[in-house]
Amino acid sequence: MKRILVTRPMPDRVLEEARRHFDVEIRDDNTPLKPGQMRGALALYDGILPTLGDMFQADVFTEAENSRCRILANFGVGYNHIDVAAARAMGIAVSNTPGAVTDATADIAMTLMLMTARRAGEGERLVRAGKWPGWNPTQMLGLHVSGKTVGIIGMGRIGQAIAKRCHFGFGMSVVYHNRSAKPLDFDARQLGSIEEVAATADILVVAVPGGAETRHLINAEVFAAMRPTAHFINIARGDVVDEAALIAALQEGGIAGAGLDVYEREPIVPDALKAMENVALLPHLGTAALEVREAMGLMAVENLRAFFAGETPPNLVN
Template sequence: MKRILITRPMPARVAEAARAHFDVEMRDDNTPLKPGQMRGALALYDGILPTLGDMFSADVFTEAEGSRCRILANFGVGYNHIDADAARSVGIAVTNTPGAVTDATADIAMTLILMSARRAGEGERLVRAGKWPGWNPTQMLGLHVTGKTVGIIGMGRIGQAIARRCHFGFGMEVVYYNRSDKQMEFEARQLPRIEDVAAEADIVVIALPGGAETKHIINAEVLAAMKPTGHLVNIARGDVVDEAALIAALKDGRIAGAGLDVYEREPEVPDALKAMENVTLLPHLGTAALDVREAMGLMAVDNLRAFFDGETPPNQVN
């Protein structure tokens, strides 16, 4: 029976499914693996089920040629914490869990759109602090979302799910930036540059994959193109946004607000963001629903099972 390391505690259903097929060791620690632990795991296990924060950089693979580990079955759709090219160079497959996360992540995007536009976080803090004086006609006036324009940066599965919710649920006009053309079942205009989307949209939502190609792609120039009444929402990866540039834009009032589920140096969140009332901060809740996390884990286990059965894993990325 193949020996598998699961790097974080998993829902019981996932652990049970893994143990039905493999000799499983599951850490009871929710902290990411350290580089030495990762190198040791490559030597000790046939496969590893890692997740966000387990930084399998190129350095980790430098002496992994011929190692016991043959597959990293990532728990999550984003795998920018794994150098997939370096893994492939030493004969290690990498898989992910797309599909399972799409709707849950799109739902969190809608949560952040509404919370940021309608100042929900600020209002909740006001009530909890006992400082709410009662209703009045000009109290906490925010942005009415229905009928506005949403700009989606990255029109993959998640971007399309967000656009669908905005269009059909809130009657929003959809503009988007994507490297390739997309066929949509509703009207959505593709624009040639991210700055063009930023300039036209009332709410800009980032749904790009992480990685070197997209790091800081939302920079000072993109933020400067946004409307002063605009809101930025990020449910992708933290380093897609230049956090320092975002803080500056918010401080200077060049954009109206932001809703963030991810951060550049997660779990570190800059004090400047925490101090701003017009910023909604969530603790990476994108897929935080039991049935979704179960589906992700079962998909990762299925990738492992297929690989060791001599099949091509259904979600191999390298």
């Protein structure tokens, strides 16, 4: 029976399924693997089920040519923490878990849109602090989301799920930027640049994959193009956004607010962001629903099962 390392605690249903197929060792620690632990795991296990924060970068693979591990079945759709080319060079396959995360992540985007536009976080803090004086006609006036224009950067599965919620649920106009033409089954307008989308949108949402190609894709130029009344939402990866430029735009009044589920140096959140009442901050809740995490884990286990059965894993990325 193949020996598998699961690098973080997982829902019981996922572990039960993994144990049906493999000799499973579960790491009872929610901190990311350290480089030495990753090298050791490559030598000791036939497969590894890693996740966000387990930085399998090129230097980890330098001595992995004769390692025991043959597959990294990533728990998550994003795999920019794994150097896929370096893994491939050592004969190690990499898979991910797309699809399972789409709706849950889109739901968090909508949560953040409403939280920042309608000042929900600020309002809850007011109530909890016992400082709410009662209703009045001009208290905490925010942005009415219905009927506004949403701009989406990246029109993949998650971008489309967000766009549909905005268009069909809130009657919003949709503009977007995508690297290639994207035929859609609902009304949306593709624009030529990120800055053009930023200038058009009342709410700008970024939904692109992480990685070197998209690092700081959302930068000072993008924030400068946004309206002072516009809000920015990030449910992608933290380093897609130049966090210093975002802080500057908020402090200078260049944009009205932001809703963030991810951070450039996660889990570190800059004090400047925490101090701002017009910023909604979530602890990377994108897929944090039991049935979603179960689906992700079962997908990762199926990738492992298929690989060791001599089949092509359903979600192979290399």
